[in-house]
Amino acid sequence: MVTLVLPSLLSHAEEALSKALKTEDLQNTTVSANDDLSRLTGGRDVAGQQIDPEQLKKMLEELQAVKQTMEERNRLLDQMMNE
Amino acid sequence: MQAETGRYNLARALGLAAWVIWSLALGGPQSFGFDMPKLTKGTGARFDMKLSTGAAEVAIIVADTSNSESAVEYYFKDLSWTGIEMWQRFHLRPEGKKMRLADGFILMPQFGQAMKLTPEYLQGFDGVQLSSFMMESSAEFNAHKVGVEKVTVPAGTVEATHYRVQQRGQTIDFWVHDSAKPVGVVKVVSSGKEIKHNYTMELRSLIQNAQPKIDPSKAGPLTKEAKEFLPKTGAGLLTQ
Numbered sequence: 053m054v055t056l057v058l059p060s061l062l063s064h065a066e067e068a069l070s071k072a073l074k075t076e077d078l079q080n081t082t083v084s085a086n087d088d089l090s091r092l093t094g095g096r097d098v099a100g101q102q103i104d105p106e107q108l109k110k111m112l113e114e115l116q117a118v119k120q121t122m123e124e125r126n127r128l129l130d131q132m133m134n135e
Numbered sequence: 136m137q138a139e140t141g142r143y144n145l146a147r148a149l150g151l152a153a154w155v156i157w158s159l160a161l162g163g164p165q166s167f168g169f170d171m172p173k174l175t176k177g178t179g180a181r182f183d184m185k186l187s188t189g190a191a192e193v194a195i196i197v198a199d200t201s202n203s204e205s206a207v208e209y210y211f212k213d214l215s216w217t218g219i220e221m222w223q224r225f226h227l228r229p230e231g232k233k234m235r236l237a238d239g240f241i242l243m244p245q246f247g248q249a250m251k252l253t254p255e256y257l258q259g260f261d262g263v264q265l266s267s268f269m270m271e272s273s274a275e276f277n278a279h280k281v282g283v284e285k286v287t288v289p290a291g292t293v294e295a296t297h298y299r300v301q302q303r304g305q306t307i308d309f310w311v312h313d314s315a316k317p318v319g320v321v322k323v324v325s326s327g328k329e330i331k332h333n334y335t336m337e338l339r340s341l342i343q344n345a346q347p348k349i350d351p352s353k354a355g356p357l358t359k360e361a362k363e364f365l366p367k368t369g370a371g372l373l374t375q
Contacts, residue, residue: 070291073314073338076181078345083194083210085220086181086339109245116363 174200179207179342180318183289186334189215193336195318198347204228204237208347220244224349240349246361249354256357256365286310286321288337295321305332315341 179196191213198208206226213219226238239252281297295310305327311319315338323336 069285069293073290073293073341075341075343077343078177080177080344080346082346082348083179083181083196083208083222083342085212086192112245112364 182336196345222348290338
């Protein structure tokens with residue numbers, strides 16, 4: 053639950069100071085994504101579908117392969133430099 | 136290849152920025168000397184983060200607190216199409232006049248259960264070091280004070296104190312205000328020659344009554360797969 057404090061004041065924030073910062077009460081739940089932000093951009097592909105865990109796991113494996121390739125490239129470059 | 140590397144870098148930059156926020160929160164303007172900072176379980180803050188490689192959401196809460204130890208938990212979400220989520224929990228204990236990072240845990244749904252971080256993932260980052268923020272006195276911290284400025288962030292507008300820390304080619308400007316406690320940080324602007332050093336964070340909201348996601352008693356060992364993905368904190372974060 054998000055409690056917006058003094059919305060009229062915030063609308064003139066350029067000149068005024070907030071008497072309190074915006075506060076959200078999670079009511080004993082864990083922190084997860086902010087609904088407003090997630091609705092806009094988070095965790096969705098171009099078709100608007102949530103990425104499934106298997107797909108993400110595969111992506112992480114691909115990223116790891118990229119990392120290893122780059123490390124190997126750096127190792128070869130170091131070797132050439134030393135020679 | 137370039138886009139994949141960008142996503143890989145994003146995950147690492149997230150870790151760096153979270154480390155900075157955590158450092159500010161627990162070693163920042165307040166001087167706690169031998170005493171643990173007074174923290175309330177379940178309180179914290181949520182930040183909007185912008186990097187050169189994308190955007191992310193970062194939250195930090197006090198996961199637990201006692202006379203001998205404090206635990207903080209981080210939440211990250213990459214707001215690009217990947218939607219990667221990650222929770223990290225760190226335990227701090229006083230050691231002499233400093234705080235020591237005693238334990239760390241990580242939870243990524245893709246890797247299954249929470250895992251306990253091994254020591255090589257708990258040491259200092261490159262760039263601006265943790266020790267830059269772990270100051271022993273208010274006077275030491277005030278040496279970095281720039282002034283008092285009006286700052287507007289999504290959570291509101293405050294007259295915040297502006298500090299600047301520079302080290303190893305990275306400059307971090309940050310604004311703090313008592314009303315943003317326990318974290319205290321309202322805004323962070325980091326800049327530098329390297330991609331990982333350039334990001335901003337702004338306070339979106341304060342958090343109350345949050346439950347931690349990670350239960351240390353149920354954490355397993357760090358898997359090989361997770362070790363390969365995570366940046367070692369003592370190594371360059373974006374050196375590839």
